[in-house]
Amino acid sequence: MSTLTTPLLIRGRGVVAGRVEGEALVTTQTISGWGGINERDGSIIERRHELVGQSFAGKILVFPGAKGSSGWSAFFHMTRINGVAPAAMLFTRMTTKMALGAVVTRVPAMTDFDADVFSAIRTGDHVVVDADAGTVEVTRR
Amino acid sequence: MQLTDTEKAMRDGAGGEAVAAAMDLLIRYGNALGAERLVETDNVAGAFNASTPSVRKIAENGMAEVFSRLNLDSDKTVEIPQMAARTCQLITGIDDQNWALQGADPQMIEMQRASEAFVGQRGVNLMATCTPYQVGNVPTFGEHCAWMESSAVIYCNGALGGRTNVEGKESTGAAALTGRIPYWGYHLTENRYGNRHIRVDVPVRSMLDWGLLGYFTGEMVEENIPVLEGNLSGVDLVKLKHFGAAAASSGGVEMYHIPGHTPEARSAEEAFGTSRAEESHVYDAAARKKMYDTLQSAEDRKVDFIMLGCPHNSIEQVGRIAHLLDGKRLHPDVALWVHTPRAIRTVAERSGYVARIEAAGGKVMSDTCPAISRRLPEGVRVIATDSAKQAHYLPAIAKVQGWFGSLEACIEAGLTGTWKGDF
Incomplete structure (x- = not known):
């Protein structure tokens, strides 16, 4: 495996403030809250989703955004209360479900990137999210 | 985000702590969206009651804590005043009358009733349905609303010409106490x-x-x-x-x-x-x-549960089921539940539909549905439903196999115990 010595820098807009680093979990598919995740362990349960069975707890979740029921924010809110929320949310499609969900999950969140995050970030990469500065640093792992 | 003087006063506590917490959330939410301002709303449909095991711990500390944390995203428990906007409760977790049939814990129905007494006291209309537009909340053309429930939102926007985004549990709580919601998305003509x-x-x-x-x-x-x-x-x-x-x-x-x-x-x-x-x-x-x-997620044709009424059935739909079941008996291995708003169930009872469905062995439920409550009759392995939405969600939520088809195909499966389908 190749390791980049200089992290890749992506700029974007902070949606929820804060700085955090961690391991990326990347999907090009939107995620359902109610009916799509288990809020007790942070796993994806939608049967046709490419991440079905995997947990986003403590991960830098990179995804297009929210879909499905209006319970989205309430379910991600519960992942925070249950201690299994993602460490950060990087998303590309702004919706009311996504904005409210990010706000009540209270983890650093960003959107409006100057690069394609789905090709720049791979699952397992080490990512530093600084939503205050509007930057994402990606180190390939 | 631009705030009016009234909104600034709400933020600064002129309306009390709960209104200030509500305005704080609306500001965080509006800024996240990139909204320029808020818009006034007098039509809120949200989820305010406590009906699931996950909120039990919070509910033990009182219903003000449930509303503060889950409807306002406030860490501080604040006193909840009267709703400022016209507000209704959407679908909930437990059928107030058929809770035992659902297999709900008696403590859970007590919690739901206590929370409903709390929000009812503060002006929340307990319609308890995913279809408030069937039981008295019909937005007028162009009316700015703050609704949850994706099937109700699309009905409000598409079928009625009301204006709402898909709101959530927290934003509807904040809207109910302030009469405000971010002016973004479907509130603007050019986005429609x-x-x-x-x-x-x-x-x-x-x-x-x-x-x-x-x-x-x-x-x-x-x-x-x-x-x-x-x-x-x-x-x-x-x-x-x-x-x-x-x-x-x-x-x-x-x-x-x-x-x-x-x-x-x-x-x-x-x-x-x-x-x-x-x-x-x-x-x-x-x-x-x-x-x-x-929409099919089943292989086994031996069906043991028929789920009807997602979104909650209209009076005509309940009548149609009564007609199809008239004088017949469900297969002994099959349960059939019809879901309709409580207000419509009352009309269905008076019209004789409930008695005819029950005579065939079916049940008419209200307030909830299996996907929301996560409760099905015991031992169910294979379901059949006439709802594309339920066929989409329920198999994943309840870990069952699901057949989807017409009402007629579902009733036939109910009577024979075997799925034949429509094609």
Whole structure:
């Protein structure tokens, strides 16, 4: 495996403030809250989703955004209360479900990137999210 | 985000701590969206009561803590005043009357009742349905609303010409106490025009047809705004209810136009307004069959549960089920539950529909549904439903196999215990 010595820098807009680093979990598919995740362990349960069975707890979740029921924010809110929320949310499609969900999950969140995050970030990469500065640093792992 | 003097005063505590917490959340939410301002609303439909095991610990500290934390995202427990806007409770976790049949813990129904007493005291109308527009909350044309429930939102926007985004548990709590919601998305006229075209080549007439077309629409347009034209007939409340719920489940459709039928589309030209169709799709017999196949998640044809009433059934739908079951008996291994708003159930009882469904061995439930409550009759392995939305969600939530088909196919499966389907 190749390791980049200089992290890749992506700029974007902070949606929820804060700085955090961690391991990326990347999907090009939107995620359902109610009916799509288990809020007790942070796993994806939608049967046709490419991440079905995997947990986003403590991960830098990179995804297009929210879909499905209006319970989205309430379910991600519960992942925070249950201690299994993602460490950060990087998303590309702004919706009311996504904005409210990010706000009540209270983890650093960003959107409006100057690069394609789905090709720049791979699952397992080490990512530093600084939503205050509007930057994402990606180190390939 | 720009705030009016009144909104600034709310933020600064002039309306009390709960209103200040509500305004704080609306500001965080509006800024996240990039909204320029808030808009006044006097029509809120949200989820305020406590009915699930996950909120039990919070509810033990009192219902003000439930509202503070889960409806306002406030770490501090604040005293909850009267709702400032007209507000109703959507679908909930437990059937207030049939809770034992649902297998709900007696402590859970007590918690739900205590929370309903708390919010009812503060002016929340306990409609307890995913279809508030069937029981008295019908937005007027252009009315700014703050609604949750994806199937209700698409109905409000598409079928009625009300204006709402898909709101959540926290934003509806904040809207109820302030009468404000971010002025963003579907509140703005320019965001309501069609940007996708669907040409319907195969006849769409029956409930099954409209459900399949809805599921196709969501698959094709995702979160965009379709304009549907072609071989469409029988447009009415229940068809649009079914169509919208399906489109909101397979995609994230929140607004659509059917020229000549829906209020913001007297013509295709009006439907597209200043926008245009960036993509076009054709719905034909092959697409219809593909959607039907996609909705099946079962292999075992021995069915043990028939789920009807998602979104909650209209009075005519309940009457139709009573008619189909008249003088017959369900297969002894099959349970059949019909779901309808409490207010409609009262009319169904008076009309004799409930007695006829019960005589056949079925049950008429209210307030909830199996996907929301996560409660099915004990030991269920294979379900059948006439709802594309329920077929989409319930198998994943309840870990059961699911068949989808027409009401007639579901009733036949209920009577014989075997799924035959429609194709």
